[in-house]
Amino acid sequence: MNKVVKRTYSYYFLIPAAVIYLVIFILPTVMSFFFSMTRWTLAEWEFIGFQNFATFFQEQSLSIGFRNTFVYAVVTCGLKVVLGLLLGVFLTSGLKTKGYLRSVVFFPTLVSTIAVGIAFGMMMHPTQGLLNTALAAVGIPGPDWLGNVRIALLSVALVDVWKGVGFATVIYIAGIMSIPEEYSEALQIDGGNAFDKFWNIIVPLSRPATNAVIILAFIGGLRSFDLIWTMTKGGPGFATDLIASIIYKQYQAGFYGLSTAGNVILFLFVTLLVYPLTMYLNRKEVDL
Structure with missing residues (x-):
């Protein structure tokens, strides 16, 4: 008892x-699922069933939004994993200034996303921006970073990576530092070099950190909105429209029920992609 x-x-x-x-x-x-099936304002609502979902899927830029969202998430996630791992290895080496460098790498994570978007939007201006001015100084014609439909999405993705790679690096630093020294000592006895240590010890035994970075970065990419909206507002045309920016445009137009349905669709889209990915990564994880 x-x-x-x-x-x-x-x-x-x-x-x-x-x-x-x-x-x-x-x-x-629960309220979001309910109001996604209504036509509502702050004062009243009317139940209309799945009409909002049917209307949302008729949005002309939706297919582009789904494609851009997936591409954006894959690019930002992949670069954060690769750069985060490399920076993590570099910042766990015997450098005397590694403490300072860790602060420098992590600092962009602390800066407001809106501030980053405004700053890089000015830096990427085609004629007056710092990037193209620097390129012109060495005789290289700079592109229209945010106005060219072919590179606008990639340009914003690179800014996202610059801002978020510090967080991935911190996770990798924690993962690498948790690897027992006995593995490195055994490798030295066998005559292994720095590359052998990286490939045969750090990469496989930091898999838990890799899994965490992949999941967090992928979800962040799928849900990204503020940086895109600050820098391009989905333009030029629909070149950088993501699902989240399409939803926000519906809010701006006053279609609150329709935009709520869009949020539900985004939630289901993220869940359908992330859940099986999480299950797959967990099965591959190596226990230390």
Whole structure:
């Protein structure tokens, strides 16, 4: 009986967290699903079933938005994984200034995304921007970074990587530092070099860190909005339109029910991509 009482008593400590989770996550999620099937304003609502979903899928730029969202997520996720791993290895070496360099690499993560978007938008101006001015100084004609439909999405993705790679690097630093020194010592005895250590020890044994970076960066890429909107507002044309920016345009136009349905679709889209990816990565994970 005492064990049952103790077990029940311990559950009481979960109540505050459960209430917060219910209010902040579960309740808004349920309300979003409900209001996605209504035509609503702040004062009234009308139930219309799945009409909002049918209308949203008729959006002319939706197919471009899905494609751009997936490409943007893959590019930013892939670059953050590769650069984060390389920077993590570099910043766990014997450098005397590695503490300072870690701060420098992580600093962009702390800067407001809106501020970053405004700053890089000015730097990428085709005639007055810092990037093209620097290129012109060495005789290289600079492109229209944000006005060229072929490179606009990639330009914003590179800014996203610059801002977010510091977070990925911190995760990799923690993962690399958790690898036992015995592996490196055994490799030295066998005559292995720095590349052998990187390829045969760091890469496989930092897989938990890699999995975390992949999941976080991929979700962030799929949900990205603020940087895109600050730098291009989805232009030129629909070249950088993501699902989130399409949804925001619906909000701006006053179609609140339609945009809510778009948010539900985005939630399901992210879930359908991330859940199987998470299951696959977890199966591949190496236990230290």
